[in-house]
Amino acid sequence: MEAIRVQNGEKTEETYVNSIGEPVKSWYLPIKFALDFITAAVILVLTSPIILITVLAIKHEDKGPAFYHQTRVGLMGRHFTVTKLRSMYVDAEKRGAQWAEKEDPRITRVGHFIRKTRIDELPQLVAVLKGEMSLIGPRPERPAFTEQFSHEYPGFEQRLRIKPGLSGYAQVHGGYDIDPGEKAKLDRYYIENFGPMMDLGIFFETIKTVFTGEGAR
Numbered sequence: 001m002e003a004i005r006v007q008n009g010e011k012t013e014e015t016y017v018n019s020i021g022e023p024v025k026s027w028y029l030p031i032k033f034a035l036d037f038i039t040a041a042v043i044l045v046l047t048s049p050i051i052l053i054t055v056l057a058i059k060h061e062d063k064g065p066a067f068y069h070q071t072r073v074g075l076m077g078r079h080f081t082v083t084k085l086r087s088m089y090v091d092a093e094k095r096g097a098q099w100a101e102k103e104d105p106r107i108t109r110v111g112h113f114i115r116k117t118r119i120d121e122l123p124q125l126v127a128v129l130k131g132e133m134s135l136i137g138p139r140p141e142r143p144a145f146t147e148q149f150s151h152e153y154p155g156f157e158q159r160l161r162i163k164p165g166l167s168g169y170a171q172v173h174g175g176y177d178i179d180p181g182e183k184a185k186l187d188r189y190y191i192e193n194f195g196p197m198m199d200l201g202i203f204f205e206t207i208k209t210v211f212t213g214e215g216a217r
Helices: 015-019 028-062 109-116 119-129 143-152 156-161 169-174 180-192 196-212
Strands: 003-007 010-014 067-073 079-085 134-136 165-167
Touching: 010 015, 010 143, 015 143, 015 156, 028 079, 028 109, 028 119, 028 134, 028 196, 067 143, 079 119, 109 119, 119 165, 134 196, 143 156, 143 180, 156 180, 165 196, 169 180, 169 196
Parallel strands: 134 165
Antiparallel strands: 003 010, 067 079
16 A cells, blocks of 8 residues: 655645555664763754854844754655754745755855854754654655655665664765765665664764865855
8 A cells, every 4th residue: 555645735645655664673773872862962962052152143144943854754754854954045946846056045144154073963963862863764755755765676675674863874975965866775775784883984974074064065
C-alpha cells in the first residue's frame, strides 16, 4: 500500500515509502543515540550565545523572523519539522521550493556567513534531542524533493533506512554542490559501512569543514 500524507488539506501519495526497505539494525544504535543526546545538549548550551547574537543580526538586517521551519523526511519516511536560522530573504521561495545553488542570490549577507560557518544549522540540535535526527547521518530532504529524487535517482529513498543527521558522509566527502544521485551513492556507502569509526571520522571532518567553510552554499 502506498503511503498517504495529508498536507495543506490535500492528500498526496508518497510512493517512495514502499521502496525504503528495512531500517538499519546495529548494536551501535543505542550507544549512538546516547552520544547524540549528550553531545547535542552540550553543544547547544555552549553555542547559545552565538545563536542569540545571530538572531539579533538577522533581525537587524531585514527585520524578518530569525528562524524558519520546514517539513523534512526522516527515518522510514516519517515527517518531522526542522528549525534553522534564516539565511535567505523572507520571500525566497515565493515561487515554490527551489534547490539551493552556489552563490544563491536569495541568501542575505548574514546568511552567507552563517551558512559558511554552519551556524544556521545549530537550532537543529533540538531535533537531535527529540530523537528525530542524529548528529551524523544523511541530510534530510523535503517531501517534494524526496519524492522527485526517488523517481529520478533509483535508490535515493534508501537514505531513509537510517536516522537523518546534521552532517553526513556525503557532505564531508562530496560537499553541497553534488547532485542528488551522487549524494545518494555516498549516503548508501555510509549506511553499508555504518559504525562508530565511520561516525567519528565524519565528526572530525565536519569540524574541519566548519573552520574552512568548504562546501558552503
